[in-house]
Amino acid sequence: MRNRALLALITVAATIFVSGVVGLIVSGGQNSTATQSQAGPSAPADGPAAAESPPTLELLTEPDGSPREIADAYLRAWSRGDFEAMREMVDDPPGDFVARHRDVEDALLSSARFTPEAPVTRGDDTATFADDTAEVPFTQERAVPGYGTWTVRSTLRLAVRDLTWKVVWTPAVVHPDLAEGGQIVRVTSPAPPQGPVTREGRPFPKDSWAGDYLTRLSSVISGGAGLPTEGTDAAWAIRLENPGQPARPLIEHRPKPAKQFKTTVEWATQAAAARALDEVGHPAALVAVRPSTGEILAVADRLGERGAFEHKYAPGSTFKTITAAALLEAGVTPDTLVECPAAYQIPGYRSIPNYQGEDHGTVTLRQAYALSCNTSFVRLTIERLNGDVLVEQARRFGFGVPIETGIGGTCGSLSHPENPDSLAEDSFGQGTVEATPLCMALVAAAVRSGEWHPPRLVDTPEVAAAQPETVALQPGVADGLRTMMSAVVTEGTAAGDGLPEGTAGKTGTAEDWQGGPDHAWFIGYRGDVAFAVFVEHGGTGASAAAPIAARFLRAL
Numbered sequence: 001m002r003n004r005a006l007l008a009l010i011t012v013a014a015t016i017f018v019s020g021v022v023g024l025i026v027s028g029g030q031n032s033t034a035t036q037s038q039a040g041p042s043a044p045a046d047g048p049a050a051a052e053s054p055p056t057l058e059l060l061t062e063p064d065g066s067p068r069e070i071a072d073a074y075l076r077a078w079s080r081g082d083f084e085a086m087r088e089m090v091d092d093p094p095g096d097f098v099a100r101h102r103d104v105e106d107a108l109l110s111s112a113r114f115t116p117e118a119p120v121t122r123g124d125d126t127a128t129f130a131d132d133t134a135e136v137p138f139t140q141e142r143a144v145p146g147y148g149t150w151t152v153r154s155t156l157r158l159a160v161r162d163l164t165w166k167v168v169w170t171p172a173v174v175h176p177d178l179a180e181g182g183q184i185v186r187v188t189s190p191a192p193p194q195g196p197v198t199r200e201g202r203p204f205p206k207d208s209w210a211g212d213y214l215t216r217l218s219s220v221i222s223g224g225a226g227l228p229t230e231g232t233d234a235a236w237a238i239r240l241e242n243p244g245q246p247a248r249p250l251i252e253h254r255p256k257p258a259k260q261f262k263t264t265v266e267w268a269t270q271a272a273a274a275r276a277l278d279e280v281g282h283p284a285a286l287v288a289v290r291p292s293t294g295e296i297l298a299v300a301d302r303l304g305e306r307g308a309f310e311h312k313y314a315p316g317s318t319f320k321t322i323t324a325a326a327l328l329e330a331g332v333t334p335d336t337l338v339e340c341p342a343a344y345q346i347p348g349y350r351s352i353p354n355y356q357g358e359d360h361g362t363v364t365l366r367q368a369y370a371l372s373c374n375t376s377f378v379r380l381t382i383e384r385l386n387g388d389v390l391v392e393q394a395r396r397f398g399f400g401v402p403i404e405t406g407i408g409g410t411c412g413s414l415s416h417p418e419n420p421d422s423l424a425e426d427s428f429g430q431g432t433v434e435a436t437p438l439c440m441a442l443v444a445a446a447v448r449s450g451e452w453h454p455p456r457l458v459d460t461p462e463v464a465a466a467q468p469e470t471v472a473l474q475p476g477v478a479d480g481l482r483t484m485m486s487a488v489v490t491e492g493t494a495a496g497d498g499l500p501e502g503t504a505g506k507t508g509t510a511e512d513w514q515g516g517p518d519h520a521w522f523i524g525y526r527g528d529v530a531f532a533v534f535v536e537h538g539g540t541g542a543s544a545a546a547p548i549a550a551r552f553l554r555a556l
Contacts, residue, residue, distance in 0.1 A: 062129070063129050063132070063160045063163045063164055063165055064163060064164045064165065065164065065165045066119075066165065067119040067121055067134035067136060067158045067165055068116070068118075068119050068136065069165075070089060070158055070165045070166070070167065071116050071119065071136040071138070071156050071158065071167075072116060073085075073089065074086055074089050074156065074167055075114035075116055075138060075156070076114075077089070078101075078112065078114060079111070079112055079113060079114055081105065081111075083097070083098040083101045083102065084098060086101070086167075089166065089167050090166065090167045090168075090169045091159065091161045091166035091167065091168055091169070093169055094169075097169070100171075100174075100183075101174070103183065103184070103185075104174055104184050106186075107184050107185050107186040107238055108142060108144060108150075108184070108186075108238060109144070109145060109186070110142040110143055110144045110145065110150075111142070111143075112140050112141065112142045113140075113141045113142075114138050114139070114140055114141075115138060115139045115141070116136050116137070116138040116156070117136065117137040117138060117139075118136075119134045119135065119136045119158075120134065120135045120136075121133070121134040122134070129160045129163065130160060131160075132159065132160040133157065133158065133159045133160075133168075134157070134158045134159075134165070135155050135156070135157055135158075136155065136156040136157075136158065137153060137154075137155050137156075138153070138154060138155070138156055139151060139152075139153050140152050140153075140154060144238075144251060146236070146253045147251050147253050150250075150251055152175060152176070152250075153176070154172065154173055154174070154175065154176050155172070155173075155176070156173060157170075157173075175240060175250070177240060177242075177248075178240060178242070179242040179243065179245075181242070181243045182240065182241055182242035182243060183240075183241050184238060184239070184240055184241075184250070185238070185239055185241060186236060186237070186238055186239075187236065187237050187238075187239055188234050188235070188236040189234055189235040189236065190234065195214065195217075195218040195221075195259070195260060195261070196214045196217045196218060196221075196260070196261060196262075196263050196458075197260050197261070197262055197263065198262070198263060198265050198266060198267040198270065199262055199263065199264055199265060199266055199267075200266070200267055201260075201262060202267045204265070204267075204270060205267060205270055205271040205274060207274060207278075208270055208271070208274045208300065209273075209274045209277060209300040209301055209302055210265075210270065210274075210299055210300060210301065212301065212304070212305065212306050213299055213301070213306060213309075213407060213457070216306065216407045216408075217263070217406060217407050217457065217458065220406065220407055221261055221458075234255065235252075235253060235254050235255055236252075236253050237249045237250075237251060237252045237253065238250045238251040238252075261458065262458070262459075263296075263406075263457055263458050264290075264295035264296050264297065264456060264457055264458065264459065265296060265297060265298060265299070265457070266297045266298065268556065269288055269297040269298040269529065269556065270297070270298040270299075270300070271555075272298070272552050272553075272555035272556050273286040273287075273288060273298035273299070273300035273531075273552055274298075274300045275551070275555060276300070276533075276548050276549075276551040276552035276555065277300050277302055277548065280302070280535060280538075280548060282535050282536055282537055282538045282544075283302050283303045283304065283307075283535075283536040283537075284302050284303070284533070284534060284535040284536065284538065284548065285299075285300065285301045285302065285303050285307060285308035285437045285532075285533075285534050286298065286299075286300045286308075286437075286531060286532070286533050286534075286548065286549075286552060287299050287300075287301075287308050287309075287437045287438045287441040287531060287532050288441065288529055288530065288531040288552075289438075289441050289442060289445050289453075289455060289529075289530050289531070290445070290528055290529065290530075291444075291445035291446070291448035291449035291453070291525060291528055291529075291530045292449050292453075292528055293453055294442070294445070294453030294454050294455050294456060294470075295455075295456060296405065296438075296455055296456065296457045297529060298531075299438075299457075303534075303536060306407070306409075307436075307437075308436060308437040308438055308534070309405065309407070309408070309409035309410070309436060309437075309438050310408070310409060310410060310436065311436060312410065312412060312413070312434035312435055312436050312439075313434060313435065313436075313510060313519055313534065313536075314429055314430055314433060314434055314510035314511060314512075314513065314519065315412070315429040315433060315434070315435045315440055315508055315510060315521060316428070316429040316430070316508035316509050316510030316511075316518075316519065316521055316541070317372045317374075317428055317429055317506065317507060317508040317509065317510075317521075317541070318429060318440055318443070318506050318507070318508035318521045318522075318523045318532075318541070319426075319427075319428065319429030319433050319435070319508070320369060320372070320377055320427070320428055320429065320506065321443055321444075321447065321481060321485070321506055321523070322390075322393055322394050322397050322399075322443065323377055323381060323385075323390065323393075323427045323428070324365070324369055324377075324480070324481060324484060325393055325396075325397075325473065325474075325477050325481060326381075326385055326389055326390055326393040327365070327380055327381075327384060327385065328474075328476065328477045328480045328481070329393070329474050329477060330384045330385060330389075331384075332365055332380065332384065333365065333480065334364060334365050334366040334369075334480050334483045334484055335364050335365070335366065336364065336365045337362055337363070337364060338362070338363060338364070338365055338368050338373075338376045338379070338380060339361070339362055339375070339376065339379065340354070340358075340359070340360035340361060340362070340363050340367075340368050340371065340373035340375055340376045341354070341359055341361075341375050342354050342357045342358060342359040342375070343357070343375060344374075344375035344378050344379050346378065346382055346420050346421065346424055347382075347420075348420070349419065349420045349421045349424075350421050350424075352374055352375060352378045352424055353374070353375070354373060354374050354375050355372065355374065355509065358371075358373075360373060363376070365380075365484070366483055366484045366487050367487065367491075367492075369484040369485075369487065369488065369492070369506075370484065370487035370488045370491055370492025370493065371492055371493065372492070372493050372506075372507060372508075374428045377427050377428050378424040378427055378428065381423060381424065381427035382420055382423065382424060385423075385427075386423070387416050387417035387418075387422075387423055387426075388416070390414075390417070390423065390426060390427065391414060391416055391417075394412070394414055394433075396452060396471050396473070397442070397443050397446055397452055397471075398411040398412065398439055398442050398443070398446075398452055398454075399411055399412040399413055399414060399435070399439070400412070400413050400414075401454075401468050402468065403454050403455055403467075403468065404454070404456070404463055404466035404467060405438075405455050405456055405457045405458075405463070406456060406457040406458035406460065406463045407457060409436070409438055409455070410436055410439070411435065411436060411438070411439035411442065412433070412434060412435030412436065412439040412440075413432075413433075413434055413435075414426055414431070414432045414433040414434070415432040417431070417432075429508060429510060430510065430511060437532045437533075437534040438455060438532070439532075440521065440523045440532040440534075441523065441530055441531050441532035442455055442530075443523060443532075444485075444505070444506075444523040444524050444525050444530040444531065444532065445525065445530035446471075446473060446478075447473075447478055447481045447482060447485060447504075447525065447530075448482070448504075448525040448528075448530050449478075450472065450473050450478035451470050451471065451472045451473065452470065452471040452472075452473070453470050454467045454468045454469075454470070482504060485504035485505055485506055485524065485525075486504040488504070488505055488506050488507065489503050489504060489505055489524075492507075493507040493541070493542045493546075494506075494507050494522065494541075494542055494546045497542065497546040497547055497549075497550055498547065498550040498554075499524075499546065499549065499550045499553065500526060500550070500553050500554055502526050502527070503524055503525075503526045503549075503553060504524055504525055504526070505522055505523055505524025505525070505546070505549065506522070506523050506524065507521065507522050507540070507541030507542045507545065507546060508520070508521030508522070508523070508541045508545075509521070509539070509540045509541050509542075512537065516537050517537040517538075517539065518537070518538075518539055518540065519534065519535065519536055519537060519538065520533075520534070520535040520538035520539050520540055520541045520543070520544035520545040521533065521534055521535075521541045521545050522541045522542075522545035522546040522548070522549045524549060526553055529553075529556065531549060531552065533545040533546075533548045533549045533552070535548070
């Protein structure tokens with residue numbers, strides 16, 4: 001630059017000298033003209049003797065500022081997010097200059113500190129300065145939340161434009177590998193679920209109607225402290241995306257493994273159960289279990305306070321499944337002919353009516369079960385069973401048995417019948433009989449598998465140690481019950497409810513002990529899924545509960 005400065009000084013001096021000489025010449029010419037004017041007429045103004053105007057010479061000066069000054073000002077503006085000020089220092093900035101920088105800042109979510117290095121200046125040793133350029137390497141340092149310090153080196157290029165140093169901007173100023181049309185973006189992955197998850201390791205479906213169970217399970221597993229059921233730290237990455245090139249991560253954040261634990265619930269089964277209850281206008285619940293293991297596959301509960309596991313209701317005619325098991329053990333077969341009158345008078349005691357006084361005459365036990373004949377089951381119970389037998393049979397299906405799911409729960413109960421009236425009422429699920437939806441799902445599961453398995457929501461050593469024993473049904477009982485439950489769907493009270501082929505079940509309509517409308521039940525199985533549907537004050541099992549089961553099974 002010393003040669004450039006000396007050359008400029010010489011140029012300025014020469015300009016002053018030439019200007020002075022030209023001034024003297026012009027002045028002399030003017031005096032000569034005046035003399036001629038006194039001597040006589042002058043030549044025409046536009047004639048060959050007319051004097052020409054002297055050339056105009058510009059005074060050359062140094063450009064405004066210096067590369068270091070402009071670079072410092074530019075980086076200071078960048079550090080405080082003043083993109084408009086940066087734009088003013090750029091030669092021919094793109095129309096979206098400010099927007100591009102804001103997008104980068106939105107992706108990085110951090111302030112930057114810039115450290116420039118010494119400029120490297122280049123010129124052509126002429127006095128015009130028009131081709132002068134400079135490069136200022138700089139370091140960009142950011143404290144990125146969730147990652148730490150991120151450092152990248154770039155170069156700020158400058159050039160003289162109209163005797164002013166300007167930044168020659170390209171995307172590489174932001175990042176050396178960023179091309180035109182490229183962008184720096186933040187990509188976030190869903191936060192890993194914490195607390196209870198499905199057996200597949202997935203978070204529970206949205207609006208699963210299982211929230212009370214997850215909250216309770218979180219509290220139990222964590223010793224009462226509770227665990228969040230949603231992830232709190234998502235994985236994310238800052239990526240550089242150039243046109244026609246694979247995206248390249250610049251920063252990656254991988255959170256610590258989520259503190260979670262698996263349940264026995266299947267994601268698809270839970271989703272199907274929840275959606276089956278969405279449009280039900282009464283408090284309701286649907287519990288599904290795996291017959292071969294007792295694992296709870298779904299619990300969708302709109303009863304509140306974990307009612308599907310904790311609240312007991314009269315099971316109504318679904319309890320006839322247990323009464324039928326006792327009758328099959330006593331020697332009655334599904335093909336045994338029985339009477340199904342509109343009412344049956346217990347000798348010396350009360351008269352028991354059929355639902356709505358229906359009279360089906362003489363039918364098989366399979367048909368009596370499929371049509372849900374109260375009178376048939378009362379008569380056979382009075383004639384062939386007793387209170388001890390019925391209570392013991394109910395116990396084989398979990399009634400009165402302490403269970404441990406991982407969050408507690410209960411099954412069902414009934415008192416020892418005091419007289420034939422009580423025995424008759426218990427035989428069709430009224431009287432002292434009461435059960436949870438979980439309990440009745442296990443009843444259906446036992447029919448399907450031939451064994452009653454205790455339920456569990458999690459597989460932990462504590463739960464395993466507290467489990468009651470599996471109970472096998474007597475030979476021939478499960479086969480007979482399967483025949484009878486299939487008949488309910490093909491020719492009985494649940495025929496026409498849209499249940500998929502292969503479904504077996506039992507409807508139930510139970511009187512409310514509080515005097516309200518009847519409760520609706522439907523229990524059943526299909527494949528290796530057994531279930532119970534309960535609708536509080538819903539009406540009949542055929543009209544209210546069975547259609548819910550059909551929606552559930554069709555969604556699987």
